[in-house]
Amino acid sequence: MQNPHPFKPVLVPISKITEMGSICAWAGCPRKFKGTMPSGWTWLQVYWSPHVICEPLDRNWTRDGVLCPEHTLKLDAQMKRIPRVAE
Numbered sequence: 019m020q021n022p023h024p025f026k027p028v029l030v031p032i033s034k035i036t037e038m039g040s041i042c043a044w045a046g047c048p049r050k051f052k053g054t055m056p057s058g059w060t061w062l063q064v065y066w067s068p069h070v071i072c073e074p075l076d077r078n079w080t081r082d083g084v085l086c087p088e089h090t091l092k093l094d095a096q097m098k099r100i101p102r103v104a105e
């Protein structure tokens with residue numbers, strides 16, 4: 019089966035990323051930040067790998083981005099409940 023998300027690597031200098039900032043990956047959400055990620059935001063990474071770790075430029079890395087606090091909670095609400103490890 020063909021990968022529905024063909025990988026097209028694009029190398030962007032870190033200075034350009036810092037300058038542009040990061041925008042929430044949720045469709046229609048305009049929230050963004052520049053510099054250090056504010057509290058409540060999360061990284062979103064989607065990839066296939068036979069192991070837990072995947073190289074960032076691997077062609078099986080299908081999606082990466084950030085989610086704002088509101089959409090972090092919305093995504094989590096769609097996931098199966100898993101028991102949390104007590105700290």
Ligand SMILES: [Zn+2]
Pocket residue numbers: 042043044047048049085086087088089
């Ligand atoms: Zn958002």
